[in-house]
Amino acid sequence: MSIRQLGDGEWGKLARKSLVGVVADELLDRIIAGEFPPGASVPGELELSARHEVSRMTVREAMKTLEAQQILSVERGRGTFVNPLSRWASLEAVLRAASEGEDDAAAAVQLIELRRMLETGACELAAGRISDSDLTALAGQLELMRAAHDAHDVAAFVAADLAFHDLILRAAENVFVAVLFAPLHRVLEKRRTQTSEVREIQAHAIGHHQQIVEALSTRDPHRARDAMDAHMQQTLDDLKAYVLADRPA
Template sequence: MARQSLVGQVADELLDRIITGEFPPGATVPGEHELSARHEVSRMTVREAMKTLQAQRILSVERGRGTFVNPLNRWASLEAVLRAASEGKNEAETSVQLIELRRMLETGACELAAGRIRDEDIQALYSHVDSMRAAHEVNDVAAFVEADLAFHDLILHASENVFVSVLFEPLHQVLQKRRTQTSAVREIQEHAIGHHQKIAEALESRDPARSREAMDNHMQQTLDDLKNLVLEAK
């Protein structure tokens, strides 16, 4: 068990160095000798740690050349990708890609929910929108984000597709962080309130096509706001 723990520690620290940009995509990582000296562990421990990251496709070995960092889109570990999204430096690209993912999944979930959502869930959606308005009035960003996330979470569960809600659960922490950044802009809050109201109305109509379109319009507005009001402002 002790050896396995050491392997995990070495792998985690090397992953941290990759995520923080010390070893960007395409860079060569240090060899076994250098890493074993840094961590004061055997070369066998380092070799096992490197194999762990290779199995997750974070690293790739080219015989005769060395061990290289793969681009993020080749990584096979969701946990590692989420760590990169939460702690990495390339926030702009990560934020855009998160919205792209949400757009693919949430528009479909909203379409499904239109035919399955309960009356009490519709009322809960309107309640979340009211909470967003109240938070906007006093500029309570934390309360606004909480209501925003609850609104979307309700729709995911109302789709009654178990895979959708399970897929989104690991993303919660990253989404909360990104929502807090964007929702700090009052104009973005105003746009979000309007779109959430329209989504709730579309779901109340029980019209799948209208519901999908309402969510898609919201995702497009979210992407536009991110690019125009957040990223360009930096």
């Protein structure tokens, strides 16, 4: 059925569904911004319906949406409360929190932990499957990183860094790895920009990327995995030493 063929009843359902999404998104934005931290209660239906100028039914459905994603928990007789991020069941919501949230340090560390789990395995797979043209492309991205470092061009450095890792993920020839990493791209770009503003971190990354290229060139899976693991450890150490060190605990 086309939009023009929708009757008044269908239009009403679509409009309500759209409003439900708006209310749910705005409440999630407030949660991510820290207005309602984990364990805090969120406003009731009356307050939210007045704030958004929508019916209580629309608010109720929006709350059910966030409850289904385990962002909220309803305790009968007490109210509705925000769950810790570790309990959220929506990847999109977790990524929004990692990209925009207040708990920046914890999200940054956990993102590296996730990358370490996935990228070391991907590099191990890639060692046995990577083509000569892929190795040439990796070397090319490494040279772009060096040029960007010399030119103090953070954006170009980040672009080459992301492209380098994307090449390895594709060379692993595992569709599930690619699917898992696709939603992370926006968060990874923000985090890389944050860390790559430190020139010492850039220099460390260039050295480890060179070791990864050399390991992959040998087609030795264990050496490739170890090279990527060393890079992930370096990334974590540099994050703690240069980016998070001066932040309050």
